[in-house]
Amino acid sequence: xxxxxxxxxxxxxxxxxxxxxxxxxxxxxxxxxxxxxxxxxxxxxxxxxxxxxxxxxxxxxxxxxxxxxxxxxxxxxxxxxxxxxxxxxxxxxxxxxxxxxxxxxxxxxxxxxxxxxxxxxxxxxxxxxxxxxxxxxxxxxxxxxxxxxxxxxxxxxxxxxxxxxxxxxxxxxxxxxxxxxxxxxxxxxxxxxxxxxxxxxxxxxxxxxxxxxxxxxxxxxxxxxxxxxxxxxxxxxxxxxxxxxxxxxxxxxxxxxxxxxxxxxxxxxxxxxxxxxxxxxxxxxxxxxxxxxxxxxxxxxxxxxxxxxxxxxxxxxxxxxxxxxxxxxxxxxxxxxxxxxxxxxxxxxxxxxxxxxxxxxxxxxxxxxxxxxxxxxxxxxxxxxxxxxxxxxxxxxxxxxxxxxxxxxxxx
Amino acid sequence: xxxxxxxxxxxxxxxxxxxxxxxxxxxxxxxxxxxxxxxxxxxxxxxxxxxxxxxxxxxxxxxxxxxxxxxxxxxxxxxxxxxxxxxxxxxxxxxxxxxxxxxxxxxxxxxxxxxxxxxxxxxxxxxxxxxxxxxxxxxxxxxxxxxxxxxxxxxxxxxxxxxxxxxxxxxxxxxxxxxxxxxxxxxxxxxxxxxxxxxxxxxxxxxxxxxxxxxxxxxxxxxxxxxxxxxxxxxxxxxxxxxxxxxxxxxxxxxxxxxxxxxxxxxxxxxxxxxxxxxxxxxxxxxxxxxxxxxxxxxxxxxxxxxxxxxxxxxxxxxxxxxxxxxxxxxxxxxxxxxxxxxxxxxxxxxxxxxxxxxxxxxxxxxxxxxxxxxxxxxxxxxxxxxxxxxxxxxxxxxxxxxxxxxxxxxx
Numbered sequence: 056x057x058x059x060x061x062x063x064x065x066x067x068x069x070x071x072x073x074x075x076x077x078x079x080x081x082x083x084x085x086x087x088x089x090x091x092x093x094x095x096x097x098x099x100x101x102x103x104x105x106x107x108x109x110x111x112x113x114x115x116x117x118x119x120x121x122x123x124x125x126x127x128x129x130x131x132x133x134x135x136x137x138x139x140x141x142x143x144x145x146x147x148x149x150x151x152x153x154x155x156x157x158x159x160x161x162x163x164x165x166x167x168x169x170x171x172x173x174x175x176x177x178x179x180x181x182x183x184x185x186x187x188x189x190x191x192x193x194x195x196x197x198x199x200x201x202x203x204x205x206x207x208x209x210x211x212x213x214x215x216x217x218x219x220x221x222x223x224x225x226x227x228x229x230x231x232x233x234x235x236x237x238x239x240x241x242x243x244x245x246x247x248x249x250x251x252x253x254x255x256x257x258x259x260x261x262x263x264x265x266x267x268x269x270x271x272x273x274x275x276x277x278x279x280x281x282x283x284x285x286x287x288x289x290x291x292x293x294x295x296x297x298x299x300x301x302x303x304x305x306x307x308x309x310x311x312x313x314x315x316x317x318x319x320x321x322x323x324x325x326x327x328x329x330x331x332x333x334x335x336x337x338x339x340x341x342x343x344x345x346x347x348x349x350x351x352x353x354x355x356x357x358x359x360x361x362x363x364x365x366x367x368x369x370x371x372x373x374x375x376x377x378x379x380x381x382x383x384x385x386x387x388x389x390x391x392x393x394x395x396x397x398x399x400x401x402x403x404x405x406x407x408x409x410x411x412x413x414x415x416x417x418x419x420x421x422x423x424x425x426x427x428x429x430x431x432x433x434x435x436x437x438x439x440x441x442x443x444x445x446x447x448x449x450x451x452x453x454x455x456x457x458x459x460x461x462x463x464x465x466x467x
Numbered sequence: 468x469x470x471x472x473x474x475x476x477x478x479x480x481x482x483x484x485x486x487x488x489x490x491x492x493x494x495x496x497x498x499x500x501x502x503x504x505x506x507x508x509x510x511x512x513x514x515x516x517x518x519x520x521x522x523x524x525x526x527x528x529x530x531x532x533x534x535x536x537x538x539x540x541x542x543x544x545x546x547x548x549x550x551x552x553x554x555x556x557x558x559x560x561x562x563x564x565x566x567x568x569x570x571x572x573x574x575x576x577x578x579x580x581x582x583x584x585x586x587x588x589x590x591x592x593x594x595x596x597x598x599x600x601x602x603x604x605x606x607x608x609x610x611x612x613x614x615x616x617x618x619x620x621x622x623x624x625x626x627x628x629x630x631x632x633x634x635x636x637x638x639x640x641x642x643x644x645x646x647x648x649x650x651x652x653x654x655x656x657x658x659x660x661x662x663x664x665x666x667x668x669x670x671x672x673x674x675x676x677x678x679x680x681x682x683x684x685x686x687x688x689x690x691x692x693x694x695x696x697x698x699x700x701x702x703x704x705x706x707x708x709x710x711x712x713x714x715x716x717x718x719x720x721x722x723x724x725x726x727x728x729x730x731x732x733x734x735x736x737x738x739x740x741x742x743x744x745x746x747x748x749x750x751x752x753x754x755x756x757x758x759x760x761x762x763x764x765x766x767x768x769x770x771x772x773x774x775x776x777x778x779x780x781x782x783x784x785x786x787x788x789x790x791x792x793x794x795x796x797x798x799x800x801x802x803x804x805x806x807x808x809x810x811x812x813x814x815x816x817x818x819x820x821x822x823x824x825x826x827x828x829x830x831x832x833x834x835x836x837x838x839x840x841x842x843x844x845x846x847x848x849x850x851x852x853x854x855x856x857x858x859x860x861x862x863x864x865x866x867x868x869x870x871x872x873x874x875x876x877x878x879x
Contacts, residue, residue: 112822116829120776153819156838311766312833314775342820342834347762354723363726364532407565408754408837410524410866411873417528421724422754425820426568426837454822461823 062415067098069397072211072434077391089437091430093401097415100391101160101398101431102345103379105304106283106333108166109150109175110143113461114338123251123313131338135167137464144171145456151181152450153343155439158400158428163304163333163383165218165245165283167193169202173213179446180436182398184383186218186245189233190225196232203240212434216384217280218245222266223254227273234274243301243384244275248282251315255287267292276301281382283333284309285323286316293319293326302329302382305374307351308342309335317359320352320366330374331382346423349375353420368420401430474827479510481809484623484846489803501849503842505813509827512803513572513810513843514757515791517716518695518745520578521562521587522555525873526750535663535725543750547579549876556583557868563593564862565755567851570812570840575716575745575795577630577657577695579605581614585625591858592848594810596795598630598657601645602637608644615652624846628796629692630657634678635666639685646686655713655796656687660694663727667699679704688713693794695745696721697735698728705731705738714741714794717786719763720754721747729771732764732778742786743794758835761787765832780832813842 068076068085111131118130138146143166154162161182164172169185176183185206187199199217206215217236219225237244249255249266262269267288270276279300285292296303305318323330332352334343349371356366380389388396404412408422419427431439444450480488480497523543530542550558555578566574573594576584581597588595597618599611611629618627629648631637649656661667661678674681679700682688691712697704708715717730735742744764746755761783768778792801800808816824820834831839843851856862 114825115823116826116833119826119829119833120779122775126775149819149822156819308762308766311770312775314769314773314777316770337834340834341829342836344820344834344836347759350720350759354720357726358723358728361726363534363538363724365726367532405863405866407561407568407862407866408756410561411527411870413526413873414528414531417531417753421528421531422749422752422756424754424756424837450819451817454817454819458823461825 062097067391067399069435072396074391074395074397075393077393091401093430096404096429097402098391099158099400099402100376100389101400101433102158102375103331103383103385103388104154104159104162104334104343104345105331105379105382106306106335107150107162107164107343108336108338109162109164109172110138110146110166111336111338112146112149112457113464115341117461118338119341123315124253126313126339134464137467138167140168140171142460143168144175145453145460147172147175148179148446148448148453149457150337150343151175151179151446152444152453154181155431155444155446156428157344157346157425158402158431159343159345160398160400160431160433161379161383161385161388169206169215173206173209176212177210178448180212180433180438181446182212182385182388182433184214184216184385186216188218188220189229190220191229192224196229196236199233200236203236203242214384216245217242221247221250221254222258222270230270230273230275234277237275237278241278243278243280245281246270246283248285249287249292250284250310252287265289265292267295271295271299281331284315284318286310286318288319290322293322293328296323296328297326300329302331302378304331304333304382305352306333306335306348307355308347309339311351311355312341313339317355319359320356321360321362324366324370329378329381331379332374344425345375346425349420349423368414368417371420372416397432397435399432400428402427403429474509479803479811481847484808486803486805486807486809488805503813505842508816508841509814510803511570511812511814512788512801513812513845514570514787515743515795515797515800516566516571516574516746516755516757517743517791517794518718518747519562519574519576519755520748520750521574521576521584522550522558522578523748523750524558524561524869525876527753529873530750531753535727536665538725538751546876549879550579552580552583554872555580556587557865557872559584559587560591560858560860560865561869562749562755563587563591563858564856564865566593567843567856567858568840569756569758569837570814570843571755571757572810572812572843572845573791573795573797573800581618581627585618585621588624589622590860592624592845592850593858594624594797594800594845596626596628596797598628600630600632601641602632603641604636608641608648611645612648615648615654626796628657629654633659633662633666634670634682642682642685642687646689649687649690653690655690655692657693658682658695660697661699661704662696662722664699677701677704679707683707683711693743695747696727696730698722698730700731702734705734705740708735708740709738712741714743714790716743716745716794717764718745718747718760719767720759721751723763723767724753725751729767731771732768733772733774736778736782741790741793743791744786756837757787758837761832761835780826780829783832784828809844809847811844812840814839815841
C-alpha cells in the first residue's frame, strides 16, 4: 500500500520497537504478549506529519481570518512571546493526542525551543524530528549547532535537523553561519519557503533572486534539505529542488486558510522531487488531520491544473508515508518491512465511508477520515486504540491544562 | 449556535418527533423514557445535506480522476443504466449510514427514480427531500408532477420538490412543461446550474444568455428554487438569485475533485442570497462528510478572494443548518426551538481537535470532524450513537449488499 501496491492478507509480527515479520499467516513458537485480530481492516505505515508547530494548539480558533503577515504580527508573535518551556510542554502534548487520532506516528516540529517538546514526545512515546527555527528574533546559529549535536542520538524517538524560520525573517549572516553548519555536518537544511507571493516578490526585489535561488546561492542546500509550503515557485526553483535533493512539504489547508495559494504539486511530481505532507500548526489550519491534507493535496491539484486526473490517490499516499519519512530522514520508518520501526496504524474499513471496496487507496485518500483510525502504534507501543489514549497522562488533564494556559495567556 | 449566537447551558426536552422545551435546567413531572447527560458536549441542529445523489455509493472510488463530462459519459451513465429500484434501495441505505456519522439529519436527494429512495429513508427513519431530475433521457415533466402530488404528504419524513437535471441535458419543451408545473403548484424549481465553464459557454452560444438568465426567462424561478454548484456565475445571475429568492447550494469538494472550479461564495453572501451546502454524490466527492464541506466552503473562499477574512465560521455554520433547511423548505427543522422537529446532533468537545475552547463555532468549522459526532437524532429518534447505528438493518448487511451490487454491476 505505502508504495501504491495492492494490500496483502497476512500477519505482522512486532518485537520491541521493530517489525520482525510481514507475510502470510505462519505458525510460531513465540509467545506473544499482545495479539490483535484486525481481520478485514487495513494496516498501513503511520502517516508522517512533515511540517507542524505543535505547541500552537493554544491559538486554535483564536487568531483566524487574517492574512499571513497580519496574523503573524498582530496575533501570533505577541501571544508566543508569553510562552515558556513548561507551557510548551503541555501544549505539545495536546497536539500529540490529535496526531494519534489521525494516524500520525511522527511529526517534524519547528518551534521556539526544543527542550520541552522533546520531553513531551518522550513522555507520550511519540516520535519527533525537530528542526531549528533560527531567525533574527530568536534562537541562533550557535544554538542550532548545539541542538544538532545534543538531540541526534539523545533518544530513539528524537532527532534534530538544521533549519531556520524563513528567508524573510533571517539575515544573511545567520544564513551563512547555517550554511557552514550544513557543510560541517554534511547535513540538510529546512525552512519555510515561498509561502506567499509577497514573500517571493520582496526577495526578488532585495536580491534579484527567488528565495530558493538566493538560499541555494548561499550553499544552504549543498546537502539537501526541505522547503515547507513552496506555493509560489518557479520552474528554476523546481530544478534546484531536483538537483539538490530538496524535499517539498506541502501544507494545503494552511495555504487555503491564510489565502496563500495552491502549490504546483503536479509539476513537482513530474520533476521527480520528493514530496511530503504537513498539517502546519493548529493556529493556521486549524486541525492536525492527515486525511484532510491528503484529500486537499489531490483535490487542489485537480482544480489548479484544471485536470481531474492530476496527482492520483497512490501518489498522495506515498507522500503521506514514504515521502514524509524521506523528508524527515526517518529511513527506518518508511514501510512495513522486517527491520523497520513498528510505526503503524490500523484503519477500520467497516465504516460507511470505506464501502464498497472498489479501490482501497482511493477510499483512504478521497473518503477516509480520522473516524477510521482504530489503532496508532509508535515504536511498537500502542498509543491510541478505539478512541482511548495511552500516553502516560489522562487526556482530560491535558485538555484542562491547555484551557488554563490559554486563559492565562489571553489575560496577560 | 445555529444562527451564530453563543451556546447556552441547559436542557432540551423532546416528545415524540418534536422539541418541547429548550432552556435552563427545569424540574418536571414528566417521566422520560430516555435521558442523556451530554454535559460538556454540544447540541446543534442536524446538518442538512442540500445536494446529493445518495445511491451513487456504488461508484465510490470507481470512476475517479476524470473531468465532469467524460466522467458522466464514460463511467457514470453506463453503470447507472444497469440500476434498478431494488439496487437503489440498498445503495441509498449505505449513504444514509454515512450521513448519520457526519451529523447530517436530512438530505436533498436527486436521483433516477424516487420510490425506493423514499422507502430506504422511511425504513431507516431518515429525513429526505427528493427533487426531480427530469432530462431528455429519463423521467418526464408529467412524472415530476405525479411525484410532487404523491410524495408531499406521503410520510412525515418525506417531501418532494420540482426539479430537472440541468440546462444542458434538458430540452426547452420539458423546461416549459416544468415552468407550467411551477406555476400550477406555486412551487420552487431546483437544478444543477453553472457547474462548469464549458456548460455556461455552450448555453451562451446557444441562447445568448447564461443558464440562470435562460432558465429565468422561461419562468422556471417565478416561485424561487435553487441551483446546485453555481461555480461559474455572473453578477447578473446573482441579481436573479436575489430577486427570485433562489438558494445556492455549494458543493466545494466535488467542484475541486472534478476540476470544475471555486464558487464565489463571498459575493453571494454579500448579495444576501440564501446559501446551503451539499456533499454532491459519493462518486464525485467521494465522501458524504459535512465537516469537510464546511471547512472547504470557508477555506476556498479565502483563497479565491485572496482574503483570509472571507466567509467566516458562523456564516458557514448557518449554511450547513438554517440555510440548508430553508433551501429544502424544511421550515420546522431549522433551529432548536420548541415546536421544531427534533433533528439534532451531539458533538463531543472532549477530543483533542476541539481543545482548547477559544471559539466553538470556529472549532466546529475549522477543526471539527465526523469523529466528534457522538449522537444523531432524526424526528426524535436516535439513529446513531457512539458509533452504533439503529436503522432497522445491521450495517454489515448493508455493506455486504453494496459490495455484491458493485461486483455484479462491474461484471455485467
